Each structure stands twice: as structure tokens, then as C-alpha cells.
Amino acid sequence: MEEKLVKEIGQEGVSRRQVLAGTGALAAGAALSHLGGLVSSASAKDGSTEKWPWPYEKLDPEKTAQLCYEEWYRIFCGGAVISSIFTQLREKVGEPYKAFPIDAYIYLEGGQAGWGTICGAPAGANMVFNLIIGPRISGSTVAHKMCEDVMAWYSQALMPIYMPKNPKVTAELAKTVSNSPLCHISVGKWMKAANKPLVSPERKDRCARVAASTAFKVVEMLNDWKDGKYEQATDFNCGKLHGITGQQNCHECHGSKIPQAPPPPPEEPKKA
Known part of the structure; x- marks a missing residue:
């Protein structure tokens, strides 16, 4: 296909490099088209492609x-x-x-x-x-x-x-x-x-x-x-209670080797 394009378009003064670049662009366009749902749905304020929530229909x-x-x-x-x-x-x-x-x-x-x-x-x-x-x-x-x-x-x-x-x-x-x-x-x-x-x-x-x-x-x-x-x-507030991420049931796995969190820093005195 590429050779045919080169032969046909080359007569119009277009180089092989330009033709191949064009076919590459077509392939890239096809890939973007496949991901169109992700790309076109994006208009987050920061310009990213993430927009929430995703469309959801109730399931059985x-x-x-x-x-x-x-x-x-x-x-x-x-x-x-x-x-x-x-x-x-x-x-x-x-x-x-x-x-x-x-x-x-x-x-x-x-x-x-x-x-x-x-x-x-x-x-x-x-x-x-x-x-x-x-x-x-x-x-x-x-x-x-x-x-x-x-x-x-x-x-x-x-x-x-x-x-x-x-x-x-x-x-x-x-x-x-x-x-x-x-x-x-x-x-x-x-x-x-x-x-x-x-x-x-x-x-x-x-x-x-x-x-x-x-x-x-x-x-x-x-x-x-x-x-x-x-x-x-x-x-669920284990982290708030104990100062370390975890579960409320540490003994299911741990014995004497349960990680202990260091004490929190002292609170600054409140201003009058």
C-alpha cells in the first residue's frame, strides 16, 4: 500500500518521507478514534482527560x-x-x-x-x-x-x-x-x-x-x-485512632510484632 501511494503521489512532487509521515498520521488518527470516548469526554478544568463520574446505567x-x-x-x-x-x-x-x-x-x-x-x-x-x-x-x-x-x-x-x-x-x-x-x-x-x-x-x-x-x-x-x-x-478511622494505617484486627496477622506508631507531635498552644 505504501509503495502504491508513493508511486501515485510522487508524481505530484510529494516525497516518500512525506507520504510515510502521512500514513503514520492516519494510523495515529485511527488509534485516537478508538479512544475517542476517553479523549472527547475530557474537559476537566486542568485540561486532563479525566472527567467524573463515568456514565453508569443500573445493572442486575x-x-x-x-x-x-x-x-x-x-x-x-x-x-x-x-x-x-x-x-x-x-x-x-x-x-x-x-x-x-x-x-x-x-x-x-x-x-x-x-x-x-x-x-x-x-x-x-x-x-x-x-x-x-x-x-x-x-x-x-x-x-x-x-x-x-x-x-x-x-x-x-x-x-x-x-x-x-x-x-x-x-x-x-x-x-x-x-x-x-x-x-x-x-x-x-x-x-x-x-x-x-x-x-x-x-x-x-x-x-x-x-x-x-x-x-x-x-x-x-x-x-x-x-x-x-x-x-x-x-x-473506618483506624488511622485517626492509632496514628498509623491499618485495620482494627491486627491480631489476625500479628503477634508481638505489630508496628507501633510514634506519638503525634504536641499541639501548639492556642492563641488567646
């Missing part, structure tokens, strides 16, 4: 949970939560969801690349809240409050909650309360209660159901937000 929690359960077996916990919501919004809304790289978030698996830190399910949920509603630096603290709520809910719920249609494991699965959003604690407690190893089909299906349960909860919360009915259910 049951349908979302089933999609999430099935997606877990492809991209695991965090990616499945994101996919179950964003793939529906791609159909209902279009951009910016069509351009969002869902599969990149497979790294949320196993508490972030298998490190057993925050479970991918609430981590994916938190990303969804911040992308749809906007981060707190955008002027709204609602997404941040939802993150607090879903972390607390995940920690306190008897999991798994959701029962999928046609489950891959038909045996009744044990249910446990993690008292922590950490994958290591959540999965570890369940494995002990169920007496099943990490690689067992039962453990895998348990985590698929936990992700689906989380996706169900996320859509319920987003639907309430869309209807103007969302109210924060949690007042």
Missing part, C-alpha cells in the same frame, strides 16, 4: 454475579469483578468502558500476583467505584466511602454468599468469616475450616463464589448511588 446484581463467577475461571478474582461490570457497561454505555483494558487486572489474583495481600475481589471493587464515581480528589468522597464499606462488608460477611447457576463444584462448601480483607487470611481460614488445599477444585470454586458475591454487592451499592439512596455504612 444477579446477572453480574453470575458473569463474575464464570469470569473467575478466566481472569480470577479482581479481574472478574471488573469484567462482570464493565463488559455490561460496554454494551449499555460504550466508551469509556470499551477502551478500558480489563484483562490487565489479572494481576489482582491471589492477593496481588499471589502475594496474599488484599483480596482481588474488594481491590477490583474499589477500582470500579473510583472509575465510575471518581476519586476523592475529583471533589466527591463517595467512592472513597464505598471502598471503606466494601472492605468492611467483605471482612464481616459469612462467605461465600452467592450460589451460582450450574456450579462447577456441586458439593456444599464451608462458609467462613475472614475478619480481614487480606487474601492470606480469607483463604487460609476457609482452607482450615474446609480441610482443602489451595489447588483443590473446592477452594477455587469458593473463591469464584466470593468474587461473585462481591460483584453482587458492588452493583447493589452503585444502583443505590445512581438512585441517590447510597448512605455510608462504615466509619
